[in-house]
Amino acid sequence: MSVRAVVEGVGHYLPERVVPNSHFEATLDTSDEWIRTRSGIERRHFAAEGQTTSDLAIRAATAALENAGVNISEIDGIVVATSTPDLTFPSVGTMVQKGLGMERGFAFDVQAVCAGFIYALTTANAMILAGQAQKLLVIGAETFSRIMDWTDRSTCVLFGDGAGALVLAAHEGKGDNSDRGILASDINSDGRYRDMLFVDGGVSTTGQSGKLRMQGNALFRQAVDKLAGTAFTALHKIGLKDEDVDWIVPHQANIRIISGTAKKMGIPMDRVIVTVQDHGNTSAASIPLALSVGVQTGKIKRGDLLLSEAIGGGLAWGAVVLRW
Incomplete structure (x- = not known):
């Protein structure tokens, strides 16, 4: 027997304010059609x-705990993936710990931008x-609306706010790829590509949070190859192939990246969970949001083999294979 980290519950939260593409037409040289055709995004949520x-x-x-039927007293620790913390410190994790009434265990943050949830899952x-x-x-939780340059139509129309969460628990498995849990x-990361996606401020440079900057075309060229590569590597580690995957649950950055990666892997789009049209790019929150929506809509079922992959600033990228 061997230990597996199994998902016992999932949940998400989106701010009440829904912002359609038409919102940007009054202040930017853009349109609903321009945004849809280039990103697949139709609307996003912004924090109040x-x-x-x-x-x-x-x-x-809270939603994930309820879905799992788990009390906060049973939780040993909290790992939060975010690039938009409330404060420089303390961590968002400790604030969540307090908010949930958790008085034991540990809490900390992981920062790998859009790949943050993959890094957090790997750490957990x-x-x-x-x-x-x-x-x-x-x-995974983000308020990317706080770091947007609202005059830059190439970036500010792409991002949204939200959060998703999993309850991950130790279960006994057989030790093969039929087990439930993270398989x-x-x-990966490569700091040479820093300038493709970064925020132009910080504590030890400007003393301010700064605004997001992105080289979209250059990032796109890196994304598909790196995402498909890390996905194949993760599957190979556990002796699985692309045809074994029931659902790809990717980082929801851009429909062209999502479809390009699926095509490179030989997986049809009807086996991909897509939420980018409703949420925009929510960075580290996008994968757990998509997982939660996939479960809510009845697509993801117990025993399904899932592949999640993401790439973000750093550049940082990675993949997780798990059986639901």
């Missing part, structure tokens, strides 16, 4: 004034396999 990343994360975590999985924890909350992961 005063609503923080930890607020969204707490709501998503390692902690469970090492016996450091039995039950963990793994959360394999692969994470």
Whole structure:
């Protein structure tokens, strides 16, 4: 027998404010058609004034705990993936810990931008396999609307706010690829590509948070190859192939990247969970949001083999293979 980190519950939260593409037509040289054809995005959610990343994360975590039938007293730790924390410190994780009434265990943040949830899942999985924890909350939460340059039509129309969460727990498995839970992961980074996607400020440079900057075309050229490559690597680690995958649950950055990666892997789009049209790019929140929606809509079912992959600033990228 071997230990597997199994998903016991999933949940998400989206801010109430829904912003359609037409919202940007009054202030930018853009249109609903321009945004749709280039990104697949139709609308996104923006946090209300005063609503923080930890607020969204707490709501998503509460939904995941309810879905799992787990009390917060059973949770050993919280891992939050975010690039838009409430404060420089303390971590969003500790704020979620307080908000949930959790008075034991540990909480911390992981920062790998859009690949953050893959990194957080990989970290949480390692902690469970090492016996450091039995039950963990793994959360992706972002308020990217706080770091947008509203005069830059190439970036500000792409991003949204939201949060998704999983309850991950230690279960016994047989040790083969028929087990439920996380079966394999692969994470990578290459700092030489920093200028493709970054925020032009920070504590030790400008002393301010800065605004997001992106070289979209250059990033697209890197994304499909790297995403397909990391996906194949993760599948190979556990002795699986692309045809074994029931659902790809990708980072929801851009429909062209999503479809390009699926095509390169030989997986049809009817086996891909797509939420980018409703959420925009929510960075580290996008995969858990898509997982939660996939379960809610009845697509993802117990026993399905899922592949999630993501790429973000750093560049950082990776993939996780898990059986639901």
